[in-house]
Amino acid sequence: MRARLHPFRSDRGDDGYIMVIAVLVMAFALAIVGVALSQSQTSQQLDAKDIRIQRAEQAADTGLQSAIYALNAQNLAALPVYGAGGLQFLTNALSCLGVNIGLQVPGLVFAGLSPSAACGSVTPPGPTVTSLAYRELGNHTKVRVVVVPTSTAPGGSAVGPYNVGFRIVAQGVDDNNTASTSDDVSRRRAVVLSPIQPFSVVEGLHDANFTASGLLNLLTTRVLNGDIKANHDINVSGLALAGLNLLEADGSTLLRTSQLLYGNNYNGPLITIASPQQQSSTSFFTRKPPRIDPTKPTCPSTCQAQITNKVLSASSGTITLSAGDYHLCGVSITGSAVLRTAAAVTSGLGATRIFVDSPASTYCSGTGGTGNTAIRSLNPGVSLSPTNVQIYAAGNGTVNGTSVAIGSSSLSLTTAAFVYAPQSTARVDYFAFTGTVIGYDVTMNAVFPLLNVGLIASVLTQDLGLSVKPLTNQLGVFQDQQFVRCAGADFDFTNPTKGC
Secondary structure, rough: OOOOOOOOOOHHHHHHHHHHHHHHHHHHHHHHHHHHHHHHHHHHHHHHHHHHHHHHHHHHHHHHHHHHHHOOOOOHOHHHHHOOOOOOOOOOHHOOOOOOOOOOOOOOOEEEOOOOEEEEEEEEOOOOOOOOOOEEEEOOOEEEEEEEEEEEEEOOOOOOOOOOOOEEEEEEEEOOOOOOOOOOOEEEEEEEEEEEOOOOOOEEEEEEEEEEOOOHHHEEEEOOOOEEOOOOEEHHHHHEEEEEEEOOOOOOOOOOOEEEEOEEEEEEEOEEEEEEEEEEOOOOOOOOOOOOOOOOOOOOOOOOOOEEOOOEOOOOOEEEEEEEEEEEOOEEEOOOOOOEHHHHHHHOOOOOEEEEOOOOOOOOOOOOOOOOOOOEEOOOOOOOOOHHHEEEEOOOOOOHHHHOEEEOOOOOOOEEEEEEEEEEEEEEEEEEEEEEEEEEEEEEEEOOOOOOOOOOEHHHEOOOOOOOOOHHHHHHEEEEEEEEEOOOOOOOOOOOOOOO
């Protein structure tokens, strides 16, 4: 009798193979998981390393920015690299505020300078560095900074405008919250600072135009004591321009011909006794818009009645502004109104500084202020040091989007002021002007008190640095010229800028 085949024998016979396959699949899956976990762990380690590198670099950048801020709060005369007296004109740009840089930026030292007399509480730096302490920043990071005088930037390019500046090197460290230094992550960053160009009598970030009222536009002679700069064109109407500069900005020359520096064209009168010099580009100099502290109060004390909703406005009468800072959203002195400042009323009083904020700023929101400045009559009949009257216009973020106008084409004016409005159109009507006018497009319009008698000439005089009042320190003494990442994680005290 034939034996019956079991219908499931074949399936039971495959049980061993299925078990082997299952084990292989599980082993393969475990291997993939292991690789994934390993890669994840490696990735996490790399991410953690990247984060620590970023923290170290951020710490270094913090040190650089702190040093830049502290240096810009100083008077150049306090920094002995510039020699006795510092740079003429530029020295006068900032008052000696008595800020001790070492206290303001712990972990910062100077190197390579010779000590000289202190300015206020500023301690002159020494010539060498033997050690450098860290400044704790929190989040397991710290920084130390060294400042070294230099005449060249990395790559050998000159540090302008006088081939004298500073190289700041900062070392940022993430210490991993351990006492050991073996696991520290360190990075160094550096910046080259060059002093800003000294202020000229007229500067146009685009054009500088010199006109005269009516037929005198063809006949006038301009006497210029100072320099003129324009990134694009300098346009001068009339018969002649005669320019001398009594003192070079670095004090090296007592008498020279005025310089007319332009990037595109010089369109001058029939006679030019000056030195027109075309520059290498149409952006050979810059002026940053003033940064106006949003917390600055509207008036230094009680506001005048003519200041309403942060706007100074009057069409008649005499308005006298006291010494100190005014933070406004617009100025409109029109009609027969006259604006006088403290020093024009009482000799010896301090400067009156008017800051006109952007109409787009939070401070000016809802005030109706336009950010424009119009002063038809400013300190008439009074001769002042120009820095007794300072006007700073922030603009609205668009070039020529706001305006500054001083004087009137129907008046004969003697005007002295420092006007800083690099994003605004600026116009000054004058007979004799002393000081500085900086705008995007600038027009200096000559007005004459006697149309038929005497010499038809207008006078423009650069601030000679006499009885100078401090300008706002927010303009800064230095501009950053170049940021670099340094090779090597640590300082070589015999050569602090090595690798940078």
